[in-house]
Amino acid sequence: MKHIKDKYIDIVKSRVDICQLVVDLCPGTVLKPSGPHRKKCCCVFHQEESPSLMLDTTMNRYKCYGCGKSGDVISFVEECQGVGFIDAIRCLLDMYCPDVDTHDLFDQSSTPEQEERDRKAETMYIYNQYAQEFFRAQYEADTEEAAACRRYAEKSDGSSTGRWDKDFCRTFGLGYSPARGNKFLEYAKKKGLNLQILVEIGLLGEDDSRPGNYYDFYRGRLMIPQRDRYGRVQTFTARSINPQASIKYLNGRDSLIYRKSTSIFGIDIAMKAARQSGKVYLVEGAPDVMRLQSLGIANVIASLGGSWSKEQLGYFSKFSCSLCFIPDCDKPKEGEKYGAGEKFVFANGRLATEMGFQVSVREIPKEGNIKQDADSYITCIERWEGLTEKDFILWYADKHYDTESTNDDQLKVISDVCDLLVNIQSEVLQASLLADLKDKYRKASVW
Ligand SMILES: [Zn+2]
Structure with missing residues (x-):
């Protein structure tokens, strides 16, 4: 069995636009806007007079309300040209990625067990x-x-x-x-x-x-x-x-094709948007991803469980994008200072910073004692735009530095923050963060 290397599939999924593809493969097709992030046209798979093929520009997917066909850019080529997966990828690489060298398209190293x-x-x-x-x-x-x-x-x-x-x-x-x-x-x-x-x-x-x-x-x-x-x-x-x-x-059971600890919800849709915008938003659960996608925000992913592994985050290194966490706003447990969502971001943000990502946080405002998450809070685009985004290190310092606490505790926080700061690769950003921190926490002369 011949296998196309993953990287080529990634390239295709992250570069090809469904609307452009439909027009290119089916000349004469007229796209009409249908809502804020959708276009529609007469279906190219069945005969019709009025448009029922919906193209969703956020999800980069199509769906026909007449014949029921649906899928992504790869399956569109498969259906439209009557070709298999491998030829569909080849076709998309030829059409949209002429700069990509495809001489090593296939993975040759498969054993009988692997097959x-x-x-x-x-x-x-x-x-x-x-x-x-x-x-x-x-x-x-x-x-x-x-x-x-x-x-x-x-x-x-x-x-x-x-x-x-x-x-x-x-x-x-x-x-x-x-x-x-x-x-x-x-x-x-x-x-x-x-x-x-x-x-x-x-x-x-x-x-x-x-x-x-x-x-x-x-x-x-x-x-x-x-x-x-x-x-x-x-x-x-x-x-x-x-x-x-x-x-x-x-959640689904782990199997040969699914591992809860490494899979990423929303990845199929987020890749293209992450590449274009240079940023990806990380939320806690599937409904949070779907909420933002339905508002037209495609570069959003979840790990289903709150923590992110090195492997999951590493996937985004190649897009050289920055990461922005949107923690759930949870009530802290009895006797604890922080909610579960904040604690996740303390750990995840630290890992991402150590991996060299530029990291920020968009926090959902606390309103009394109710638990809120991206799904429940971001009900319209205005609410999304109203969220302020803070650099992770400044956010982290803010959360930990307590003006009431002892000098020793404060020093501990500052040394902790310094540890984070050394991971910042951009000298300009590092200097600006340091200036902000010095300004805010004057008392700590160790800077
Ligand atoms: Zn159709």
Whole structure:
């Protein structure tokens, strides 16, 4: 099996614009604006008189409301030209990246074990794709529970309950897992899928005491597909739509194609925007990413859990972009000074600074004792624009330097801040931060 090296796929995903691609591949297509970050045109996959092909410029994805086809720039070429994945990448590299040297396009070093794993991974991706289609159909179904799920997800005129606009929900590919029965299991059996693989990717459960007894793992949940950087569905994050449910979010199970500790939610969409804007925003959860994406902010990612690893952050080094954290605004636990969101950013910001990133923080204002996060607070673009952005080191010093505390404690904070400061690679920035710190914490003469 021939493999295109990851870096070429990254190049394509981060450079090619869906609107430009549609116009270039389908001459004569006229794009019309449709809302702040969407364009529409007559579908190029089916015959029609009025436009139903939606192009989302934030997500860099397409979705047709007529024939249902949807995907990213790579799948657009696959569909449109009738070619496979490899040829689609070649075509996009030829069209949009003439400066890129492609002589070593393929990874040659695969062993038989590796090929076996690749084949299995390929099957898993296909199964996730089937699952997504199944959940999509359930979401659109004419049932009371599906309607409840749509009310939870979609904002409609006069409704204050929904979260995202309807087009966003469709283009993103949100789905629903029915509350009762084993409908997904039945679907999988009818399609002849390998049920054990479905257990491995977390879509089915298996009775411990009765092996071979399978059941639907997700029930009564909004199914949010999580895509890898090539736009393939790796797993699902499932949100209960029942306000009384004890577990709000269920994250996917680790498998051959998904590792919770290394995967990044939003990466498929953020890459292109990060490259263009030189910045990426880091939030805590999937809904925070989706909230900002629905407002047209594409360069936003989450680690699902709050902490970021070196591997995850390192992925953005090649885009030479700066990182901006948006912590959840949590109430500190009894007897503690800081909330969980702040503590995450203390650690994550330190790691990112040590890795040489320029780091900043956009803090959600505290309003009384309520917990807020990017999803709940940033409900409109004005609120987003109203957030002030601070350099991480200044923010960190501010949070830790307590004018009431003892001299020794203050010195400890200052030495801590100095440790952070030495990581700053730009001398200009370092000097300006130092000047700010000296000005603010005059008392500490150690500067
Ligand atoms: Zn169509």
